[in-house]
Amino acid sequence: MSDFGWASTTDEVLAGKDLSGRTVFITGANSGLGQETARAFAARGAHVVMAGRDQAKLDAAVAAIRAEVADAQLDTLTLDLTSLESIRAATSRARQQFPAIDLLINNAGVMATPFLHTQDGFEMQLGTNHFGHFALTAELMPAIERGSLRRIVNLSSRGHHMAPFDFDDPNFVHRPYNPWASYGQSKTANVLFTVGLEQRFAVLGIHAYAVHPGGIDTNLDRHMTEEMREGLMQRIAKSDPGFRFKTIPQGAATSCWAATAEELEGRGGVYCEDCHVAEVDDERRDGGVRSYALNPSFAERLWKLSEELTGARFPS
Template identity: 80%
Template sequence: MTAFGWASTTDEVLEGVDLSGMTVFITGANSGLGQETARAMAVHGAHVVLAGRDQDKLDESAAAIIATEPEARLDTITVDLASLESIRAATSRARQRFGKIDLLINNAGVMACPFEHTADGFERQFGTNHLGHFALTAELMPLIERGTAKRIVNLSSRGHHMAPMHFDDPNFAQRPYDPWASYGQSKTANVLFSVGIEQRYAVMGIHAYAVHPGGIETNLGRHMTPEMRDALMARITSRDTGFQWKTIPQGAATSCWAATAPELEGRGGVYCEDCHIAEVDDESASGGVRSYALNPSFADQLWKLSEELTGAKFPT
């Protein structure tokens, strides 16, 4: 059992943890959960690489962290997860600039956006939330292999309850686009990706964890119309889930826990929420992980599809 829970914060989870000498790479670190995760880990001695699309926003995020944590060791790197070319360029720079990555936190994401395509023609949510991180992780694996902690945290969501992977039409080329079905599929993919990493790399001491941060008011919901927001809140509250918003430090706590908790040593391929490993549950609306998101054959199918779509190859 973990000593932490729903209300735990990043600082509580990391109390007494020494990350000196560790390099932490965080996508979407320009705001919200990513920035808070970066701040909390920098406080505990980590060298943190803030990754995001916009250099100005990354600079602002770094400045905000330095303002409260003057000793923080920070670097920034620009990467657009909706562009394989940008990912290849950014990871090439990362391999030149950094000797290793101990913790990779794939935190960035988009939610419920209109039907759009990435630079490479993928539906934007699946393309950014999953395929972008798949390609990024593949290119960063040589650095992760040289790290000591060797943990990968993939931000998923309870949104994975909304949809499994649709392997026949992941990019909504044949079926009508639904922003929530797309979001749910991409969040299921984040869990299956964690299972896939575990299947392939646990033998090398590399472990992966999917994380549901909880409901947090961040700019993730910027694409939602008032009607979509009302419908989502009605869905959440009408099912007697006891839903409550978390603060950003509470929302980032499970990422920090999954990245550092000693009780997770030597194991991965799990879905974490509220600073614990969630139970498999195909019915509950208020928690748990759907069995389809942990299915090893689905994880393998997604891995092969992702390699085909992105051309990214993990080291063997």
Template identity: 50%
Template sequence: MNTHARDAFGHDTTADEVLEGIDLTGKLALVTGGSSGLGAETARALASKGARVVITARDLAKAQSVLADIKSATGNQDIAVEELELASFDSIRAFAQRFLEKYGALDILINNAGVMACPKGKTEDGFERQFGTNHLGHFLLTTLIAPALIKSGSARVVSVSSAGHRFSPVVFEDVNYENRDYEKWQAYGQSKTANALFAVGLNGRLKDHGVEAFSIHPGAIPTDLARHMSEEEIEGFRQRAESGEMRLKTVESGAATQTYAATAPELEGHGGAYLADCRICTVDDTIDGLSNDGMSFVSSYAIDPEAAERLWVLSEEATGGRLAV
């Protein structure tokens, strides 16, 4: 019997609680950025329910130790790691080819890997690093491995966005910061808006093929994501957390919403939605995105179907990725 009522899920719900009563035996899940933080915890939670899990990592040695921890914590030995550098289209294409050759139907894809507020830089293919890694990399990956998702007949794709999407819409005229000053938080926001819009565009294209896509905000969780933040910025976050203005989550709770979006039967038919705290968010364009309330809403520009279409066209042109449907 479930001890946690599904309609009472919220801020502190953990990934394990979300999966109570759910059997993932026979399902294949792919989690990008499984070498740390929320990706590692999501992979562990899915593996604990019998899923076969593949995590991707750019640092294989780091991921091997996560893999060993997951195997020993869950007893599930059907966990693998594959190399994937999302800032390189060559690496993504090579991974997708290996993946399609090695594995069959893909039931759950969690596009979780991400970089936040890094100094100005470019991906191997010349795109602004945050937009290129967080969005374009996952766009190309997903379009290339879509045949495996369609083969499932009932698949979910989860795009790990952020309440940080409120820092910026996608600025279509200049996604790469070629004609405006680079601002690292704005660039993160643009990439996270793109993550949410990608779920809208993907869901529209694949829902009739048995694939539903969602985007989520995981919460505010202390992880290695903060690696590019200055001491001053970290102190600012610490003060907001201490004053109660920004409630923090543990990694176990931080992984809950993506695990929920990937598995909750009650989300069927709601593809394209943006979730936080294991709930579908409604739109609010006025609230401070980093306040506790702000984290429970989505900006209209992040789920706008027209912007999603515009982003899709831009992303196809940038990556060469095209869905074969």
């Protein structure tokens, strides 16, 4: 289905594509995969809106991109996904400045944090990785409806293999906190959110894709202790003996592919890895997507829970 694979880079995936006049909105664009995704789209002529929490880091990322892409069309937006108030304020500014958004890349995320809470009381990983992006996407949907490419990419992870979504206690109020169960649940939520978006908005020509970027050495592991890193690497070695780290341009390639691939025209609600649509597989540990992450009834249940807890409402 795809001419690309594990080793493909952002520039290879986007080669020959003209994105002039298109607006791409990327969260977590101040470093790592988000910054590389921004650079790759800017290099193809897109106007890129780089969202992140820290203006100084955003400015540094802009400077780094412009050093490579002199004519890059870049704007920045300060946005804190751990605060619904910040999300509402930032998206209000965004809708005024950028009336049409062609591609939304929900790239930001945290992993294996201590037991912390967002400003609205959500467990930190679920609150940042899912609830924050749910609210953000709801607020930006009018601009996406006015766009022409109409794709939403949600960064998930093979970490979704670690845990299904716990509807009884998503915020670890009653069960003991486990950073990996929390991370796995949040990554499952990213896939279920993708399914929910597809169920609601495919009729409007808006399609959503969940993406596993692969294993990349970025600052995503900044909350992990050395013991946690060793444990994770042992787990990976056991489940995927052939594991290799990707470079950042290789890691960001699947996001760029899902956002632009002609093969995906008219279809969404899928989970992508290594620049292809992954097979549903409940046993394989070195790839594939778990069936619980694509379950339509779970997606519906999560959507209603997300609306209830965030107060966010999508256009009907």
